[in-house]
Amino acid sequence: xxxxxRVRASGRRMTVxxxxxxxxxxxxxxxxTAEEIAARIRRQHPQIDPSTVYxxxxxxxxxxxxxxxxxxxxVTRWHLAASQRHGHLVCRxxxxxxxxxxxxxxPLARRLRAEHGFIADLxxxxxxxxxxxxxxxSS
Amino acid sequence: xxxxxRVRASGRRMTVxxxxxxxxxxxxxxxxTAEEIAARIRRQHPQIDPSTVYxxxxxxxxxxxxxxxxxxxxVTRWHLAASQRHGHLVCRxxxxxxxxxxxxxxPLARRLRAEHGFIADLxxxxxxxxxxxxxxxSS
DNA sequence: ACTCTTATCGCAAGTAGCCGCAATAGCGTC
DNA sequence: GACGCTATTGCGGCTACTTGCGATAAGAGT
Numbered sequence: 001x002x003x004x005x006r007v008r009a010s011g012r013r014m015t016v017x018x019x020x021x022x023x024x025x026x027x028x029x030x031x032x033t034a035e036e037i038a039a040r041i042r043r044q045h046p047q048i049d050p051s052t053v054y055x056x057x058x059x060x061x062x063x064x065x066x067x068x069x070x071x072x073x074x075v076t077r078w079h080l081a082a083s084q085r086h087g088h089l090v091c092r093x094x095x096x097x098x099x100x101x102x103x104x105x106x107p108l109a110r111r112l113r114a115e116h117g118f119i120a121d122l123x124x125x126x127x128x129x130x131x132x133x134x135x136x137x138s139s
Numbered sequence: 140x141x142x143x144x145r146v147r148a149s150g151r152r153m154t155v156x157x158x159x160x161x162x163x164x165x166x167x168x169x170x171x172t173a174e175e176i177a178a179r180i181r182r183q184h185p186q187i188d189p190s191t192v193y194x195x196x197x198x199x200x201x202x203x204x205x206x207x208x209x210x211x212x213x214v215t216r217w218h219l220a221a222s223q224r225h226g227h228l229v230c231r232x233x234x235x236x237x238x239x240x241x242x243x244x245x246p247l248a249r250r251l252r253a254e255h256g257f258i259a260d261l262x263x264x265x266x267x268x269x270x271x272x273x274x275x276x277s278s
Numbered sequence: 279a280c281t282c283t284t285a286t287c288g289c290a291a292g293t294a295g296c297c298g299c300a301a302t303a304g305c306g307t308c
Numbered sequence: 309g310a311c312g313c314t315a316t317t318g319c320g321g322c323t324a325c326t327t328g329c330g331a332t333a334a335g336a337g338t
Contacts, residue, residue: 013285013334035324049288054325059286070209070264074295074324089257098255108247116237117271118228125209125264132256152304152315174294188318193295198316213294213325 003065010063017041017048021056025066031077070125071097085123091131098131142204149202156180156187160195164205170216209264210236227265232273236265 003022004014024037034057038050057078060066068078072090087105089098105122112118142161143153163176173196177189196217199205207217211229226244228237244261251257 008335011285015286015334017287033324047288050324051289051326052287055286076324089251089255089259091257092260098257100251100255104250104254105247108244111243112228112239112266112268115243116228116239117274118230118237118266118268119274120228120266120268121231122266124267127251127257127259127261128263129251129257129259135256135258147305150315154304154316156317172294186318189294190296190319191317194297194316215295 007063012059012063017052018056018059020045020048021053022060022065025060025078025080028079029083030079031069032079033075033077037078067124069123072126072128087123088126089131090126090128091134092128093130093134096131096133097126146202151198151202155184156191157195157198159184159187160192161199161204164199164217164219167218168222169218170208171218172214172216176217206262208262211265211267224262226262228270229265229267230270230273231267232269235270235272237270 007014007018020041021037024040025032028036034054035050037057038048038053041048041053042050057066057068061068065081066078067081068076069088070076071088072092072095085102087100087102089100090096091098102123109120109122112120146153146157159180160176163179164171167175173193174189176196177187177192180187180192181189196205196207200207200220204220205217206220207215208227209215210227211231211234224241226239226241228239229235230237241262248259248261251259
């Protein structure tokens with residue numbers, strides 16, 4: 001089924017704005033901020049309000065097309081849910097970002113599930129710490 | 140008092156505002172937001188600006204007296220660094236918070252260190268997911 | 279094609295938190 | 309105890325969102 005139909009089937013509507021947000025995500029495919037999406041869309045369609053972009057990201061997330069990840073402290077970044085899931089390490093000193101396969105995080109997820117019945121989404125927040133380079137310089 | 144001296148020894152100054160922030164943290168001792176600290180202080184000292192509270196939390200964090208943890212999406216909470224370190228699980232559906240001992244998270248930290256040279260601070264961000272109760276209801 | 283319900287939009291105002299700046303006030307030194 | 313250097317403060321304005329509201333327009337039904 002086409003995305004348009006699935007959106008409608010859920011009682012939502014496929015608007016020009018929603019399609020533009022989806023297209024921006026498809027074009028970026030990877031870690032884009034809401035601000036960036038809004039800026040890109042507004043280059044061609046300046047009448048589209050940033051709040052519309054935020055609301056559409058939320059709606060598309062509720063439908064399962066999109067997810068977001070929290071990076072260093074205040075930045076949220078969005079990507080298509082279909083793209084490869086992976087964890088993130090971010091260095092609190094130099095800001096470097098490292099991607100790690102989910103398999104690395106799975107043992108913890110399994111243990112949280114077994115011991116606390118908690119279904120963890122370990123890709124949702126980046127792991128903050130100090131990268132190899134910064135650690136070797138500062139100590 | 141000894142904190143005062145240590146603050147001064149680092150080239151910083153012990154101001155009324157800084158002492159009030161520290162006292163608020165000592166009284167709360169556990170997971171308080173910057174807004175709450177500011178509000179409590181401002182009940183007695185309305186001239187103290189919230190931005191001063193934020194800057195003092197930052198300064199006290201740099202000195203190692205205080206740390207912060209990120210909870211669900213946009214909430215940051217502060218506590219004395221001296222208090223017991225532990226991880227947090229937060230349910231994205233009901234908001235329930237669960238504390239887990241750091242030992243549970245350490246195997247992952249060790250592996251990140253061994254395989255990526257990355258010194259992870261797994262207490263810095265809560266682990267987001269779905270708690271046992273919400274999982275059993277929704278599925 | 280036309281109607282009608284209501285999801286969604288644009289706008290303006292609100293929120294937590296951050297930052298630059300001129301004024302203020304710790305505190306080491308005399 | 310006054311002096312001077314400069315860390316820190318209060319303020320106003322900015323960022324990254326969020327929210328309320330009246331207007332607009334999807335799209336199901338006729």
